[in-house]
Amino acid sequence: MSNIEQKKVLIALDYDNESAALAFVSQLSPDECRLKVGKEMFTYFGPQFVKKLVDLGFDVFLDLKFHDIPNTVAKAVTAAAELGVWMVNVHASGGTEMMSKAKEALSKYGDKAPLLIAVTVLTSMDQAQLSKLGIDKTPQEQVLYLAKLAKESGLDGVVCSAQEAETLKAQLGNEFKLITPGIRPAGSDAGDQKRIMTPAKAIEAGSDYLVIGRPITKAEDPAKALRDINASIS
């Protein structure tokens, strides 16, 4: 298995304890996965924690899902680029002006700019949840609609569920990256995730990267859980 194939897994480091997170990370190699830092760890441990992971040689996805006015988001993604992260995200529902301004702000980093990704419809949402927000489309239709806006705005890809991956690849092309959370190996607990798929099926459907948290971090042997998932998608 090549390193490129092995690095399709982005592990969601959703810990409330920095030492526990770092002890877990010490069992991993930057050749076998990338790491995602989200709102919980960033709020507890801040940019210093992100820097530690970057300094250990990991590609870091800073998952703060920025959603604000264009000026604020452009400055926030600039701060992410200064941290040296590999990927950063915004909510597509922040609009095309917000997304374009964020992309423009990263242009000065050239090859070193983080990938800029838009969240479409959260994988914890289903049709009933969308209807409650007054959105009359199916999750699939809404994801496609927002992903088209993200592409028009110059973004590098979207976060969606693997259930939409096939349609998005067909409509938006192979270069447009699909980052898919809601990944559950067969038999594992879905938890709060609604639109789920197994790692192998997600890759088959066209996912470029799999975001996986609890099925790895809460496993009895997390390093083995990662190895098993990598083996299942090789």
Ligand SMILES: O=C(O)c1cc(=O)[nH]c(=O)n1[C@@H]1O[C@H](COP(=O)(O)O)[C@@H](O)[C@H]1O
């Ligand atoms: O942007 C994300 O990473 C994200 C988007 C989304 O639609 N759904 C989603 O679950 N996520 C993140 O992906 C991770 C999934 O973790 P697990 O459900 O534990 O595998 C969490 O850190 C979520 O914040």
